[in-house]
Structure formats: structure tokens, C-alpha cells
Amino acid sequence: MIQRLVVTALQLAELSVSSVVHMMYGLYIFSSAVAGDLTQTLSESIFKSKTTGEVKRSTTQVNDLPPIVLVHGIFGFGKGRLGGLSYFAGAEKKDERVLVPDLGSLTSVHDRARELFYYLKGGRVDYGEDHSKACGHSQFGRFYEKGEYQEWDEDHPIHFVGHSAGAQVVRVLQQMLSDKMFDGYENTNENWVLSLTSLSGALNGTTRTYLDGISPEDGKSLKLISLLQICKLGVVMYDWLDIPWLKSYYNFGFDHFNMSWKKTGLRGLVDCLLGNAGPFASSGDWILPDLSIQGSMKLNANLKTFPNTFYFSYATKRTRKPLGMMTVPSGVMGIHPLLFIRVLQMSQWRFPPDIPLPYKGYRDEDWQDNDGALNTISMTHPRIPVEHSNLIVHSDSDCLPLQPGIWYYKIVEADHILFIVNRERAGVEFDLIYDSIFERCRKHVFRKSPQTLPNEAQQQQLGGDQEE
Template sequence: MEKEIGNRKGFLKKVLVMLGMILFVGVIQESKVYAENSDPNIFVHGLTGFGEGELGPKLYYWGGSTQNIIGDLSKKGYTSMEAVVSPFGSNWDRAIELYYYIKGGTVDYGAAHAAKHGHDRYGRTFPSLYPQWDENNKVHLIGHSQGGMTSRMLDTLIREGSEEERAYALANGIELSDIFSGNRASWIRSITAIATPHNGTQVAALAKNLLHDIIYGSAFIANSSTVNLRYDFKLDQWGLRQAAGESNKNYLKRVFNSSVWKANEDIVLYDLTTEGAGKLNEQTSLSDEVYYFSYSGNATYKGPFSNNYYPLLSMFPVYSASATYIGATGGKEWRANDGLVPVISALYPFGQNNKMADGNLVTGAWYVEPTIKGWEHMDFVGQDYIQAPALKGKVQKFYQNIAERNRSL
């Protein structure tokens, strides 16, 4: 009897040892797969974007009123941060702001650039979001809409700098900002562009009216009024900062009536046109050290009797008119869209290396994910207030997959 009990104890001990070995190996394997880098995900908003708390305590650019995408990712162990730049600035100005927002310091748009376009050289001063940012402490940039274009501009600037700024500083005997010297090829690990108009959008021609609708729509969503809505355009370099004592209503009126929107190639309205986006494609390049990913959505369908595309019934009403306009404008390959951006424009920048998603991740080329059918422009950030509750889980999974992939690079 005692011998039998001893045998049982010996057997149980062997089982426990084997289980322990399995669990130990599992832990090792998990750490190898899921902890290859701890670089933070830095989120870059698009057109009309805003920071946490700007339009109310429970309204997020990244998540709308139903979730906090960045906060949720951080809680799950994926270090994630939000960068806030001008919601209407050009990609050059926004890229400079993004650099200083991450690294810290007073924004220097460049002396040559400021002189050329007629605005102030210096902007706001930012504390550092990620002060250790360098070649040993890289970042993943995740940009929605124009945020993807801005991330591309920053990627090229920190690598190549600006020959124009270097020449101008030398000729005029003035100080050159570090960003324009370049030589920072290893500071970014990956760029993810979500619903980004890499090649522009037909609706840019109607953008000013659309901006007006979006701003006033934001007031409604924030349960405010245009009189009480405090919206920061962050266009200080153009003299459009709200003055002390200036009412919100008068500030909005002054901004919308400003000449900054007219015949200006250093503002968002130009950068989103096919011409402006084409220039950005010529100015930017890809690095052999950086991974590039793109996502697109299609919330339209082809009409039965023409080559026109029409918005799905599920589309957020604010974008139905623009979806219809895009769906009837330009070549037929430009008509399928997400409400603001043609699918063909969101795939990859024309003229840059690219490949369709096949499971083999490479640097130096756009890795183009399959177009998500049924998702419109703001579904990607949870701001379609009709579909947001139903899509909440899918949006969470979408960003968790991106964060998981980024960590494995």
C-alpha cells in the first residue's frame, strides 16, 4: 500500500515538473513573439483634429464618444500617445509641429519657408511627449487621414532635412534648426497610414464649406453651441490665435473670413488637392529602415446604370454629399470612396514602392492592406456616431492588431 502511494506521488511529481516546463517554455516563447520592441505608438490626427479634452471631457478624436482608443491600448500594455498639431495646417507646418510635439521645444517652421509663404517663423512651445526620441528610442507613427501625409513629411524631413533651409541659413548667417540638418534615418520604426489621401481627393475643392459644416457639427456633437464652442485652429503663425477677450463666435468668424484660405499653397485646402498631394509625393521618399502600412475603406457602391458610386445607407450623413460628389467626379477608378477619400488615393502614394499584403513584411515599401468594405472615413476613429456603437469592438480589434504588429517589428 505504502509503495503504491509512493508511486502515485512520484508520478504526480513528474506531471507537475512537466507542466512547469511547458508553462516556462510558453512564457519564453510569448516574450520572444510579443516583446521584440517597446517603441511607443504615436497617433497623429487628420483634418479638423483635436486633442483630448479640447471639445469636452468625453469626446476623443481617437474614439469619438464611445471609446478612448489610445487610452485603451495603453491599458492593455501597448504604450500609446497622442500628438496634437494644427487641424488645418499644411503638411510641412504640421510635420514641423509634430517633431517638436514629440521631442519638445519651440516650433521653427524654417526661415526660408516662412519668408516664402508669408507667415511667422516660430510657433508654439511644446513640452516633450517622448524626450528620449532618437535612433535608439524609435517611434511608430499612426496617422489617420491627413495624419498619414504629415507622418510621411516628417519621415522625410528628419532623414533628409531641407537643402533650401540650409542654403537660406548659410546665405543669411542665421541659425538652422536641427530638423533641417537631417541625418535622423533611424528614428522611426514604422508608419501606418489610415484612410489617408496620399494622392489627394476631388472633394478638396469643396473643403472650405465642408470644414464649416464639420466645425459646427462638432459643436452639436459636443453638446455645445457655436457661441460656446472653443475650437483651437492652431494657426498662430498666420495670426489666427484667439485673442484675450475675443468671443468664440467672433474668433470662428475671423478665421473663416481670413485670406489664409485663398490662393495659399501652405494650408490644408491645397495639400489635399490632387496637385498638392502630387507635390508631396515628389518631396517625400521611403527609407529602407522603415516599415510602411496603409489601410483604406469603401462605403460606396457602383450604380447599376452608370460608372458612378453612391454612399451606402449606413454612411454618416455629413459625408453623404461628398461621397456622392467623389463618386461622380474624375476617372472611374477614382470614384469608389470612404466619404472623403477615394480608395485609389488611400492605397499608396503614386510613384512609391508598394506591395499588396501577403504576410511578408518588408521595409522601404508600402504594405497595402485589403480595403475594408462598409467602413467610411470616420469609422476608423469611431466618430461615425450612427455606426460607432455597433463597430466599437471591431475598431478596438483593428487598433490592437496594429499595436501587436508594431511591437513585433
């Protein structure tokens, strides 16, 4: 009895600390965005531009390049949210043609994949009739008056870079394209995706979901007392209050569940909090169930690695095994305070012995290396339920020329958020990672002929003029 009380007290203490740390970090991000916007507005009002005209640059060569689409992860945001703050810490400025869509930050992988398609092609988001009925939300969502890349097709494919859950979103989207699951677009196929770069990608789930509150028994339901229950409370209240200026600044993406007080009233709030309606109901149509090992296995069972698409993965870790003993965090200074406790907990995670293992061959020790959010084994390449063709890379030059249909992967010493939000924290590693990603997309990944970059085209033209 006393032992049980001690364990419960420790769990509540850990929950309290985790809740405070996560809320403080969320407030820090939000306040940073607001402060940045206020500073920018003030600067623009004081220092007005005195230029009388703009220098127009030719965009012909730029428009010939396939766009690189950066897809954010859980709790992420795209261009236009949180003011001028960049989820990818300004990495989008490293290339001439980069798109940063704003997808639901907590919506399911399926719903985000649908949103990504219509963001690019334009039109009203169609989540699918059967899926919408099964999950209890509206079939149609946001309307994109103009797609960001309307010419997207097999002859005009796209490079995708997905961070965290964003990588799995792209994989689901590619499978949907292959299965022709978009009404009115009968010509879609898997070749619309030229390449996928997974940056700390959630390709096989994570044991962190169980630490945060997903039940390891089914990988979907929520534990009664957990961090995710607190998250659920905050999200439901946020969407129910439906404060326009606040939701325009940041949105969890659950508008198609119609949780606003204007539509559901007080009864709707109670139903959502009790789990009788909304994304947290039994359907589990939100991101966390998709990130459990069981949820990822269910997704992966229907996802292929396609022979004409190039795949590259960066798997991050912040753990080590001193003297070959137990796995521990690799240091204190190199791990963000938001993630340090989780790095330690994930490195010591053991699947409960009284319930079935998530898959045949599962071993706790395989899942101990992690980056504070995802297990390193999950980020290299699709492994469960079937392992896909893969090759480890120690130096980028070792894998050239790249071959499609193979998951090249590289292990990087970093925590889960080193390459997002705060560029200064990553330092030179930030530039090394993103420069290699964009260079690979532009110079080493192509189906027909090498691409001519805008600066190269100008150099070629100058060279021709000099010869004349």
C-alpha cells in the same frame, strides 16, 4: 439661360444642405464634449475617492517600448482638446504607451509636421525661416517645455499611425528628418521612424477638395461660392475674436498667423476675409490645398519610401459597381449622414474637360471608389507622380514576415470616420482594426530583436520563479 439658373439653384441648395449638415455635426461633437466634461466634473465632486493610497505599477518595461503616436486628420484634435473626448475613440487605451499629439486641425501638412517634431522632442516650434516669410506668418510657434519622447533618435525610433491627412504629415516629417531640416538637430535621419500605419490616409489627394470649393484649375485657390468659403469665414472670425476659454477647448492651429483682434484690429479682419493675409491668402498655407491632387503631387515629388521603415495602409471605401455599371454608394445605413452626399458626388466626379488633367494618365473612373472624404485609390500607397513599391494584403497573415520599404495595403469596407470619435458605431470592426495595428507594431515590426511586452515579461518572470 434657364438651364444655367436651374444648375445654380441646385448648387446653392446642395451648398445649403452641406453647410447645415456639417455645422450640426460640429455642434454635436462640441456639445458632446462639453456634456461629457460636465458629467465627469459632477461625478468627481459627488463620488470622491475613498482610497488612501495608489498601487504603483512598475513602468520599466513600458518605458522600454517605442511609443505609438496617433496623428489626427483634418478638423481633428489631440489629447487635451475638447475635454475628455477622444479623436481616436479611445483606441489609445489599447496599448501601454501611446501618444496623441494635438496639432493644428487646419494648418498645412508642413506646419503640422514641424509641430509634431517639437511635440516629441520639446522646445519652441520653428516653422522655418524661408517658409514663414513666404507664407506670411511668424517663424516660431508654441513652446513645449518638455518633449513627450525626448530620447527620440535612430536608436529609439517611433511607430506612427496617421488617420486621413495625419498619414501625409508623418511622411513629410520623415523626409524632414532625412534632410536634416531641424536646426540644432544635425543627427536626424529617416530611421527615426520605425513604422507608419496609414488609416484612411490622404497619400495622393482627393477629389472632394474640388467639391468643397478648391479650384480644379490650380488645386489651391477657392471658388467664390462654396462650402470652404463658409468654413473660411467661420475660422477667420473664430481666430480674430480670440476667446481664450474657447480656443483652449478647440483650436484650428493658426495662432502663428497672428489673426487676433488684439494684434490686427478691424483692418486685419478685413484683410483675412478678403484673402489678402492669413492662411487663406495666395500662399495657400493650410490643409485643403495640400489635399488636392495637385497639392499632393507637389508634396509627393519630394517624399521617399525609405528602406528601413515599415509601411502599412488601410484604404477605406463605401462604394460598389452593381453589374459592373456606374459607381454608387454601397448602402444607406452603413454611411454616416455627414458623408453620404459626398460619397455619391465623389463617385460621379468628372474632371472638367476644359482644363488640363492633374497628371498624365489620370482617369475619372480610377477615382470614383471612395469613403466620403478620400478616394480609395489615394489611400493604398503613394502613386503620383511616381508609384512606390506596394503589395495588396487580403489577410494579415499573408504578409508575414513584414519587409521594410514596401507599402502593404488592405481594402476595408468603411466610411472615412468609422474608426474615429464614435467607437460604438464601428462595433467589433473598431477592435479588429486597432488590435491588428498595435499587434503589428509590437510583434511584427522591429529592426534588431523582437520586443518584450510588459505582460510577456511578467509571464517569463513567473515561469522562471516556478522552475526554481
